[in-house]
Amino acid sequence: MTGDKSDGSAFEGLKGLSAAASSFTVGLKYDDISAEALRIGRRCILDGLAVSLAGSEQPLIDVLDRHITRIGGAADARVIGDAGRRVPVHLAALWNGSAGHAMDWDDTQLAEGPGRPYGLLMHPTMPPLAAALAVSDLIAVETGRPVSGKDFMVAFQAGFEVGCKVAEAIDPDHYMLGFHTSGTIGTFAAAATAAKLLGLNVSQTAQALGIAASMASGIRAGFGTMTKPLHVGRAAENGVTAAMLVREGFTGSEEGFDGRWGYLAVAGRGGDPERINDRFGRPLTIESPGVSIKPYPSGVLTHPSMDAMRFLMEENALTPDDIEEVTLFAGWNVLAPIRYEIAKNELEGKFSFAFLLSAIILAGRAGKTEFTDAFVGSDACQTMQRRVSARFDQNIEDMGWDRIRSRVVVKTRDGRTIERWADENYRGSPHNPLSDAEVEGKFRDCALGILDEAATAKLIEAVWKVETLSDATVLYDLLSWKPSGAAVS
Template identity: 45%
Template sequence: MNVQNTTGVTRQIARFVTTTGYEDLPPDAIEIAKRCFVDGTAVMLAGSSEPCAEIIRTYVQQVIGATDARTIGKGSMRAPAHLAALANGVAGHALDWDDTALSLEKDRSVLIHPTMQPLCASYALADLLGRSGKDVLTAFVLGFEVQVKIAEAIHPDHFAGGRGFHSSGTIGVFGSTVAATKLLRLTEQQTIHALAIAATMAAGLGVNHGTMSKPLNMGRASETGVTAARLAELGFDGPGHSLEGGRGFFEAFGGGFAAERLTGRLGAPLSILSPGTCIKPYPSGVVGHPGMDALRKLVTEQDIQGDEIDSILVKTGPNVIAPGPLRILHATTALEAKFCVPFQMAAIALRRKAGLEEFADDFVQSEACQVLQRRVTAEIDPDIAALGKDKVVFEVEVRTRDGRTFAQKSEEHYRGGPRNPLSWDELSAKFHDCAAALVSEEDQSSFLNSVRNLQNLSDASVLLDTVTG
């Protein structure tokens, strides 16, 4: 896994990917990868019923030709591998319930949603090629690694408040590309070409938040990686310095990059271990979760009902509300609600929870929810902002109609994050919740058991047998 520092960044990545095998991966990384497989598949299943996922399947049906790989969940079909990755990527991000990697550096906050792109590429090519569980785990971990390292290295202007790209689309193409190149067993030079092809096809805008076009960013990133790798396999080429070169990816998309955050750091440590990933307890923007947990603790301990609340004041940082991702001031749809702090507070106050039933148009548009949203004020607190973008902090103050005031600060380590992870039982419960309407209890158990035994499977595509029609 050691890569010399004397070569260019693009070649370093290609050499790292082509020389790293399953035996090089720490056991902890494999275990977290399995959790990502469970969580990623769960949210694909749940998201496959969303309108945007249905529209994408209709599009795939219109252009369908080869039947290489399967889509997961509702309306499962066989499609060309890149289109199966597209459909699964859109479904997997449709509910914004897929995991998130958060930065440990003060100059940035959310790095990327790291699982869906390499997972969708891995599923598509495992289905096409019949690769082993070890092959798929290795491809996934390496895809996760490369895209997170690129997100850590690129200039912070790439993200919210700067150029406004959606990194899960723009940088996510490298996660799916790396996974695909590994499963196709491309050479170092072919991998360099695949990275170049992916770099020139990268896309995704942050303005899409709250619409179907946000999960489209994820779907296209998943699709592009498979396409780039297969083109490189056929002999399509690109420059050897597509990332670091003049007018290359880093310059065009970020205005530069910090080479020291990438050069010599691949696999040291693996990104799946540090900064790790947050497996979400709520189907919404992850930076809102500490605030939701804080309010839930307050209203539960003080036994405050929604109709008793006169006002809720939320103090947080610019990595949460505008210019951060939760910039919608009042939600009227479920998609808007995912990026709206007033809705998230209202849901917790009214229901003590915020799951699939709450992130639904009927509840969002209900009179009680609409009224309570208007009683929520969210503002940037200078002291919280001074802590840096890597710290997600909330101070929530509730005033009741009878004049009482209560305050609650968010926990230091957010629930579901690397330092306060969901247990396997909690993760399994999330999977069962997502799969219940589409997959039998027997098949749900079979899938979970297969993931736990993934490294011993001779053909990883059997995972799809229990989550596709």
């Protein structure tokens, strides 16, 4: 049973970030979303499904599979990769979100506020997308009526916007002092999406966000382990759980973001909600300042440097045997999240410039094939990593954190020194976006060895027309290597 559409008298007169986020979520309609935001939304959904499919075969999903099997429970919703499997709705969200962040290949929100490091807010697609898939399947089971593609898109956009605006509102110290925003703020994105699909009213949606505020977690100590993707899985799981609890009558604060004991004050040393309260949907963050769709499965702050290495190799016709030494120079916004001097496995490799640049040197690319324990641990990769180092550069630091800046210096075995600056308008950013064809190509890379070309083509076609689908959860079948036989309509 969904919630009453009325606001509820208890909510009347309340102001602040909680009220703004809840009112926006409940009030958002398809016609409110611009054509450009819808276009980018389809790209983000296709990209999110791509990285989720690739992540569904990562080792951490095998562990989650055993954990979820042991728990058991209601057959509410399917999971990405296996349309024949049904699990409790919150655990489906956990699976989907963890798979989507397993390779650290999901998109990145751009910051626009002062003092916020460029590209360092949150991964905005996976928490609401994981929640939307799980809750849509639950609704179909409970009511016998599928969630349309149009309603799916609206709920996704609502959660995407709530997460991004809250990330802008909270003090930047939230991330800089160690919280992982995709795990913390992502919880609110998932809660808003779930609340929208469940039809909660404004008061109920505020309470769902208030409950989510007591569940939002994730610290950066987990980077380089299975715990980092678990943050996004738990964000989706906890957001769904918060909305489901409210639907059943559980109560929570309607001002979970606000005041002395609200989330912004407790987890972020405050923030600037007044700058955000009147800006939900004005414009949608997905449109401006936009979102980066990643060309590489690692943190977006590493991508300009990886491209610089790639272009340097190509422009100078260098081979791995030509490389004597590589030094990357950057400021702390780029270097601080990079934890591993030498990566021993794929998870550490995402946070090691030695590996990231070595992959480009050795393979000329860094995709699904290179981000494996076998490639990282190979003799060639381990040897090359020891020729690569990263150094802090005060001059680059003084340029500010409004862009991702770095330069790569290569010394060759024949005595040359070659330097290249990273392009501030890096590939995948809103300033230099991947083309639709490149996003499709990324999906094909992610689907390699999982889906055949015919199934891949069907999925891509379905996402480009997602709002016309009579049942959005057909996406589960198209993503599955164990299809249950549903057809696109």
